[in-house]
Amino acid sequence: MNSFVIGYYALLIGASCLAAYFKQRQIFLLIFSLTLISFVTGIIGGVPALRFITIAAGLLALAAGVSYAFREFLIIISPDGVAKELRTAPLTAAFGMFVIFTYAIAGIFAPVIAPFGEAEVISSAFAPADENMLLGADQLGRDMFSRIIYGARNTVGLALLATALAFIAGALAGLLAATKGGWFDQFMGRAADVIMSIPSLIFALLMLSIFGTSLVVIVVVIALIYSPRVFRLTRAVAGNVVVMDYIEAAKLRGEGTWYLIRKEILPNSTAPLIAEFGLEFCFVFLLIAGLSFLGLGIQPPTADWGSMVRENATLISFGELTPLIPAAAIALLTVAVNFVVDWMLFRSSGLKEV
Amino acid sequence: MGDILQLVLKRLGLGVVTLFVISILIFFAVELLPGDIAQAVLGQAATPETVAALREKMGLDQPAILRYFQWLGGAVTGDFGVSLISGERVSTAISDRFINTLFLACYAAVIAVPISIILGVIVALLRNTLFDRVANVVTLTSISSPEFFLGYILILYLAVKTNYFPAIASLSSDMSFGELLHRTFLPALTLVLVVTAHMMRMTRAAIINLLASPYIEMARLKGVPAWKVIVKHALPNAWAPIINVVALNLAYLITGVVLVEVVFVYPGIGQLLVDAVSKRDFPIVQACCLIFAATFILLNLAADVGSILTNPRLRHPK
Numbered sequence: 096m097n098s099f100v101i102g103y104y105a106l107l108i109g110a111s112c113l114a115a116y117f118k119q120r121q122i123f124l125l126i127f128s129l130t131l132i133s134f135v136t137g138i139i140g141g142v143p144a145l146r147f148i149t150i151a152a153g154l155l156a157l158a159a160g161v162s163y164a165f166r167e168f169l170i171i172i173s174p175d176g177v178a179k180e181l182r183t184a185p186l187t188a189a190f191g192m193f194v195i196f197t198y199a200i201a202g203i204f205a206p207v208i209a210p211f212g213e214a215e216v217i218s219s220a221f222a223p224a225d226e227n228m229l230l231g232a233d234q235l236g237r238d239m240f241s242r243i244i245y246g247a248r249n250t251v252g253l254a255l256l257a258t259a260l261a262f263i264a265g266a267l268a269g270l271l272a273a274t275k276g277g278w279f280d281q282f283m284g285r286a287a288d289v290i291m292s293i294p295s296l297i298f299a300l301l302m303l304s305i306f307g308t309s310l311v312v313i314v315v316v317i318a319l320i321y322s323p324r325v326f327r328l329t330r331a332v333a334g335n336v337v338v339m340d341y342i343e344a345a346k347l348r349g350e351g352t353w354y355l356i357r358k359e360i361l362p363n364s365t366a367p368l369i370a371e372f373g374l375e376f377c378f379v380f381l382l383i384a385g386l387s388f389l390g391l392g393i394q395p396p397t398a399d400w401g402s403m404v405r406e407n408a409t410l411i412s413f414g415e416l417t418p419l420i421p422a423a424a425i426a427l428l429t430v431a432v433n434f435v436v437d438w439m440l441f442r443s444s445g446l447k448e449v
Numbered sequence: 450m451g452d453i454l455q456l457v458l459k460r461l462g463l464g465v466v467t468l469f470v471i472s473i474l475i476f477f478a479v480e481l482l483p484g485d486i487a488q489a490v491l492g493q494a495a496t497p498e499t500v501a502a503l504r505e506k507m508g509l510d511q512p513a514i515l516r517y518f519q520w521l522g523g524a525v526t527g528d529f530g531v532s533l534i535s536g537e538r539v540s541t542a543i544s545d546r547f548i549n550t551l552f553l554a555c556y557a558a559v560i561a562v563p564i565s566i567i568l569g570v571i572v573a574l575l576r577n578t579l580f581d582r583v584a585n586v587v588t589l590t591s592i593s594s595p596e597f598f599l600g601y602i603l604i605l606y607l608a609v610k611t612n613y614f615p616a617i618a619s620l621s622s623d624m625s626f627g628e629l630l631h632r633t634f635l636p637a638l639t640l641v642l643v644v645t646a647h648m649m650r651m652t653r654a655a656i657i658n659l660l661a662s663p664y665i666e667m668a669r670l671k672g673v674p675a676w677k678v679i680v681k682h683a684l685p686n687a688w689a690p691i692i693n694v695v696a697l698n699l700a701y702l703i704t705g706v707v708l709v710e711v712v713f714v715y716p717g718i719g720q721l722l723v724d725a726v727s728k729r730d731f732p733i734v735q736a737c738c739l740i741f742a743a744t745f746i747l748l749n750l751a752a753d754v755g756s757i758l759t760n761p762r763l764r765h766p767k
Contacts, residue, residue: 294745297722
């Protein structure tokens, strides 16, 4: 029993008493169950476990604070209409936007931020961190921190490119299928069914084994795998719009298919499509990370988060955390995008769950 | 009953057709190689004579259609030809590993399915409380993490720092069952974490969707106790979505298993596939892809059939 443990429990119990006194039922339940969990983990794990909980709670509070500040900042700098929407954003969505913003900055200004080049060998293999290298060196003696920064540019950039291609192809096919109907619609529908009935990672592996692992192949294969999903959604959304009277009117005016798609259908189906773009990005990003992890994605010496984890995995068996940082970077971005998408879906559907 | 039988048969037929189309896709994708397999295997430096010899040995001088049906016929009887690299029969390379992979997937499923359904129902009943929101954030984080991230975290904390479980899931034939469960616990747990999050979210959505329907509100309004609303009114209609959720996620396990096997050096079919892809050993790649795709389709089919069979409206036609 040291002062940390006593202070820890005193704080928790005091806070839960305060919550109970002010009739904050949910906060009380949360804090009190945390206290009970702490009893158990404290007995099993000792003081380190309690310290871990404290650090986690502190990080959570920090994240909440940062996202609150970032939301207020966005509300102030954006024009009135957007600001009104932003006010409805939950803290998780604000956190997501903050993370995406940070990654974008890191990716765009990578050469300025990173102290060394991505392929620059500056020290011995697996050299520990010092004042030059924030996170130490990787398996070839390159600066880990610089490579993570460059990874933001390479990995995320590739995922964005592949998603954009998948999205354009899928959405275009979906819109065409919805407007044209007939055999084109049938054919595309069946083709999408077939592609979707093969697990995406397996299909990607098959294609990469045949065509090799160049960047062009990766982007095209991933676009091919994910465009059917976009196609399905676009087809469904546009299918609801196509039957409207104003489309009929436009057809009677003698407008062409391209005009119908661009001026009538697309503006009425943007909201779900944007949310879908976010979701697709997550899938594509995780797939690319998985492929790189298997050594079949972005090829060395280009810095890439997935392959960095694999290359430095030996460090994990020495109890080092550094190889997990690129993996955590992947997870963090995916979570962030998911948070924002969740909010957008909620807003665009207007669905309030019972 | 006739209606149900017809529906089920129709789905089964559709599944067989899909599998057939996919086998065509898998076989002819390899035909798309610039040059052909013999050239790709031997590389640019090979003399024309050696390429021609290999081509003849592999039967590449026959038309593709003929070779496709030979391959398909072999695949149906469990014969996938010979590995290009080791010269071993593909079926012997695959059979043991396939059982290992199935074991890992079943291990994960046995833990994940009950936990996630129970948690999903609880979260659905507690919707929009703080508990629900915390669960939402936790499951979302778990889904968004790549499998290798979760796997390495588990290795770091449960194997390297504390030594509770082995970091590498090496198997041998003379292990006891308990030992086997212990050795494969970390890969199974990784899969459980990912799949449970998925299943919980989907179960929650399905139940909430159901609880919003008018007949549930009617039951509540006439004063039926809460537990009875769930057990007698909601559950019979909830089976279909829940079965769907379970089957879809078991299908998801199949993709997840590839990455997890590589992380834990588990001797399964996923690891074999990844090795074969980097060595460009096409017969093994084709065989593994076909097996994965077939399992995937089978599980989706099971989901369809299950939801048809448990649908009260179809079972008791008017």
